[in-house]
Amino acid sequence: MATKEAAERKNLMTEQIKKLGKGVQIADEQGDKKLVEGFMADAFKGKASFDEVFPWPERSLKSAKKAEELLKALDKFFREKVNPDLTDESRDIPFELFGDMADMGMFRLKIPEELGGLSLSQTDYGRVISYLTSYYGPMAILVSADNTIGCKFPVWKYGTKEQKDKYLPELMRWPSGFCFTERNVGSDPARMETYALRVKENGKTIGYCITGQKEYTTNAVLTDNVPLAKFLSVVVRIVDNPSEIQTEKDVKKFCFGLFIVPTSSKGVNVGERLDVGLRNEFFGMHGIYNANPLFENVWANPDQLIGGEGNGFRISLQALNTGRMAIASSCVSIAKQCFSGSQNYAEKRVQWGTPIIDKELIGTEKLARQGLCYIFAMDAMTNYASLRFDSGKDSRLEATSSKVFSSEKMWMIVDNNVQIHGGIGYETHKSSSRRRKVFPADRFFRDARPNRIFEGSTQILSQWLVGEGMKFLKPFAQMGTWKEKFLLLCELTVNRINFVRIPDVPRPLRKHLKFVRRKVRKFSNRVLFFAARDMVFLALQSLVDKEDKKKLAREMLTSRQLTLWRLFWIASYLSAMVVSCSRAVHFGADSAVEMADGFCSEARLCIDNLFREFYRNNDRKMRRIADGLKEDRYAWFIHSDILPLIDQLNLK
Template sequence: MDLIKKLGKGVQIAEAERDRRRHEGFVADLFRGKASFSLLTPWHESSHEEQDKAERIAQEFKGLLRTCIDPEEVDRTDEVPGEALEQLCRFGFFGLKLPEEYGGLQLSQTSYVKVMSLVASWCGGTAASLSAANTIGVGGPIKHCGTLEQKQRYLPVVSRVPSGFAFTEKEAGSDPASMGMYALRVRSASGEVIGYRLNGEKLWTTNGPKDDRRFLSPLLCVIAKTVDKPEELSDESKKPVFSAFVVSTDAEGVRVVQRCQFEGLRGMYNGVTEFKDVYVSKSQLIGEQEGTGFRIALEALNTGRITVAGACLAIVKQCLLIDRWWGCARKQWGKKIGKHELIGSGMFASDLADAFAMEAMIKFASGRVDRDLDARLEAAVCKVFASERGWRVVDNTMQARGGRGYETARSLARRGDPPIPVERYHRSFRPNRIFEGSSEILSAGYVIREGVDEYKARGEVLFSRGNLGKKFIASLAFVADVARTFFPAFGGSQLRRAVHPSLRRHARFAERYSRKLARSIILNSARYQNRLVHKQLLFNRWFWIVAELFAMSAACAYASYLSASQRDDRFFSLADFYCREARIRVQNLFRAVARNNDAAERQVAESFLKGRYDSWLKEDIISIVDELGLKADY
């Protein structure tokens, strides 16, 4: 606990509010030194009824998208057509996951990802608004945490209209300690809390401002600190109480400050919202319970991360189809560019294998959600993997297309070239590495923090003062943990059920290296002790080892499933190639755990941040930092 205090108030809040349930699932077991292939078989399949429903809704979406939404026009105007919004409301597409009894379509997570991927493949801005409404908007929090009365009151409404989410502030992003938005308790004469008055300003309100005067959404889910008086915000002795409220955007005191513009995802409605003495009744407190707001926000993000990964995969598939066409159509130096090794072998092959691994991971994670199984770690790994590897795929497509990739689709069309929107994909894909938990926070922060939690809990006894008896018992437990990592954790039967014989050597690699990962965590924890929490570069290497082992295992199991259930053997070669490449990356990551330049990197970073290189950096340029009068105090 002393260490947590040293890391600051924001870390203390995150630690206090985190979901403390023991992690279960394939990724969690990797941290324990097990590749649990029994979890990968039988591969999850939706019911025929669910598949038919998803396909019907997908067809309705295809018709709507093709007739009502021109993605190039949305990109140009930064507006989704009013007719399209009306149709989305009429079909109930803002309630894709809400129960049918409240007017929703009640899609499973697998079906929801399928439908949202379709939308993302056509128009990123529309997908962003739909995804937000269906996960972090009012519907999700009320569905999971609201009272029966709140469900009956709000869910029929938000299944037919977009709803928004307000969490981030100018000084409070991933670190909630600096949140300034507060909900002042309003009490009756007897002292009972009957309502709240909200005051503050929210940055990047999702599905908030439609323009600089009007809101898109009639309802917002707003996170605020609950206080008896504003002075409590600066009182560090007070534990912050975060609460979630349903707020009507036409309530007195709610005002659009500005709609924000972004590099990509045009048509996404997002901006700054002011709340000035806005009264909400106690019935608008989600769950009618204070102190659950931060947890509600975190829980809403879990399944949302799988959806982001699905949207990334949709664009990756678009880019690969462009690659295949362009690799065959374009000739340079006497042959098709796809036959040049740097393009075909160097880009297209690895990108195709990554896409297959992404799909396997996303389907596995979605299947766990559909069966009400823990998928918190799988969701986070999917999101980071798909956004990071997907970004490379999109960038490779731009590189392969050359100047035509950087040119807008409108410009290409004007001179008679096919209007392939690679430039738009490139702009709109980039925020996937930031939204719903940046890659850095999810990898070195969330996934590793949660993955090593069991080791941390037992290790705290060793690092505390006194109590030699408990320390001796903890030491024996760690020795036993290390000993177990030298022996396989599963029998041959579960491997035979999950993985085709042609891929089993890769599965055995995953099992063997999961044990090596557990040894690395235990030994480095003992080495660094309380300093471990600062070793983010080490954490990042561990994360990518976990991600690669998960991707390898999921790809092998998925290819085996497709062969057995659909007699489709095309994907054995893809899974095999992915695993061959992943094995090299995993081995290199372990080498970097043992031998690296982390200390030298830190020294260079310190010198840079202290301004040692400023004079050189400013040579022969006009410094925008100086032009704006910005000061860097380290």
Template sequence: MTVDRILPTPEAYDLIDLATELADRELAGRADDFENRGEFPREVLRTLGRSGLLGLPYPEEYGGAGQPYEVYLQVLEVLASRWVTVAEAISVHTLSCYPVAAYGSEELRKALLPDMLGGELLGAYCLSEPQGGSDAAALTTRAVRDGEDWVVDGTKAWITHAHSADFYNIFCRTGGPGASGISCLLADRGTAGIEPLAAERTMGMRGSPVAQIAFDGVRVPGDRLVGAEGGGFTIAMTALDSGRLGIAACAVGLAQSALDFATSYAKERTQFGKPIIDFQGLGFMLADMATQVSAARALTLAAARLRDAGRPYSIEAAKAKLFATDMAMRVTTDAVQVLGGYGYVADYPVERYMREAKVLQIVEGTNQIQRVVISRALARS
């Protein structure tokens, strides 16, 4: 199904066309193979980066495309509709570029952002820990001063690109307890003491393995402190506001793909002498799926437009992430039901879509945390 989009500029329509062309050529036919082998498609990310799709929302002066978030998210949705693992990888990479882009020194920006935004350097965002996911302010990874350097010890968990990243944003404790004692350090791949551990065995998105990373006496130069000492928690939370919109866009793209496949199947599959889409029970299910996808897209883009206008958008981002990912779980489950027994076998993609949708309800803040964020905002209003 072709999505009827309203975009702010002719250039934005060209970007959607480019994303669609690349997604059809580079992503659509490869997903099953890479997912089955659990292999990360690093070269695909490089191709997308060299085509300008990995730095869309960042300034042109540093190698980005200077596009509104509204446009970036719709590009992400297109990519997710062909292969959500790649779209989620781009969302995480975009999140990983944010600390340097928004808080880094001018020297760091000039030195690193062009390769980051061009896709030559892939990023990882090291916030969660084995004993602390949602309670980020309680993290225990610690960095202490040693001359001009910082020395980092601790373990991070659930890290996307753990084995593939070229740089790591490490959120670590440089001061006392609580949020005010957290800072952000940037470490390069290959730094002594950084050890990605065995990849987790996950339900879905196996083409983007996640893993714990052990930091054992990792020495990070003092000029790799991003932002102010003690400012790491603010960096982490503001980055996640944008990251939640990326995950919402991934959810919309994945759900659109499930809807499209289920609709096509229901038009072709006949029972009792007619296509099963003509039976009200299935036709109404598909109608509800389509309505939910459109509603999630609208909510996500509304939050993005607030961000683009410089208005507060944190709560709207939480709403979008909550609604879109819950929607994706529901729509992909219904897509399996539309296919019946065929939906349950790996010969058809909807069973993979359903497995992939589940993690979107968890990453970038679980949907329970999104409800906490939203309800606290209501209590303050």
């Protein structure tokens, strides 16, 4: 009886997760089942584990030395061979540069030395990505799409010895691509339609036939009809019958697979048909070779399947986890570059008798508050996530929060850069350089934007992070034994009464860590309250009839995503404060303490505001307005005095 009840409760929980969006649900069903660990994970339980972050983690000196040499080589390469503005204008990264990049080791950065790679740690890999981004962003995307999410990572980490021997030598000489996104699959992999059909002989699988079309694959096409990558890693659903794609909707039964597919295989179509072979043109990131490859009955031998059947999604998530740290490094790099451009211009530009850096709204607000202090925190978060990963610790939450935090705050800094440059910030490089030397604010503005979209959008990742953080509550929500429940209750109680010692930090930072210690408990209380509210609603749901159920579900959904959103930002700010303090101690410079102190005092205001919003918000009102949007209640106003392009372009 008890088991039946528990099973029912589990089903209801699954329903709940469904309401968060299928992507989050799949991540839950098919992702890593291990509970998350670290400072952020402990914060969900009400414990401020400063010892996770203090002292600042050690880095590998061997890898750092190699990275230094590589950065020197890159510096020379950039100065002698790459003209970012010309490349941006021509929209092509010159083909002849690929050989130089391969010689420098750009396509084998993280592969271990014994397999022929450079064996860079994640931290040093991040430095290389940062350096590439600072000079020409699309080059960093080319390299990271290959090294982190392309074929290398799955083969190196999950391939058998035979697969490594077969694929790695060629992969390390040339960029590869990662095919996940489809027309209906961006944030929502439950709608994946590309499939690999098992081909059987005497009941044994002898191979697969891959069919479907992917979208936005970076490194897929060099020019129209000509592939760039020699290999693509293709994520598919493995089926016995193509009709399963339409009939089987239960994600728990999905069997994902990740295949290494040579672009020379029969049926891989990056050309021939115009709608397939054309390179995607973006308003930024000029020069990335991105396209929508089509797979028509492409034969794949069993040895092209990496990690076995059923593991494709999990491997992709692992790849994306390291990919996110690389994106965060890119964002820090863009922010630093734009900030230094802004500062330089603000010091030189004189208006109303003084340089504009002396105006409070520029120097204090945009440069100090919204710029430098945030960059210090972004840098600390990104480095901390990578160092944690390098030391073999779980870094899923840190990677995710550093990606979202850095990409969102970077965008504020990039936008401020245009604002600080005034009119010249809106000119293209070509226009302004005819008259004077200027910072390429427009290029950074265009190139920076997709960082908030790809490798997990801000919205999806924020919901995912809180979902992962709350999984420790499973013994209460699902089939936990009484012993498990009791132990968890004890742990939560101890966390609330236990006195956590503040690490040894300079005086200005001490008060911030005390603040974190207090707010971590408050944060955990909000998490528990949120979870309890959900459970009460679930219990009520089973008591009422169908109509009332609908009303209840609506009630429950109101504020759900927004609550998770607030929890995400509180967790991220708290973690950012602690890592910033630890980094400042590690640097040991007074200026580092000033930056950490500046960020922490800013973060405290944000955290207090977010807590306040739990009770004082207008979510319900906005929800009603959002409902009205679907009923076209406001169209009369929005469409007045404009020529609606959605009608003219037939987009409805």
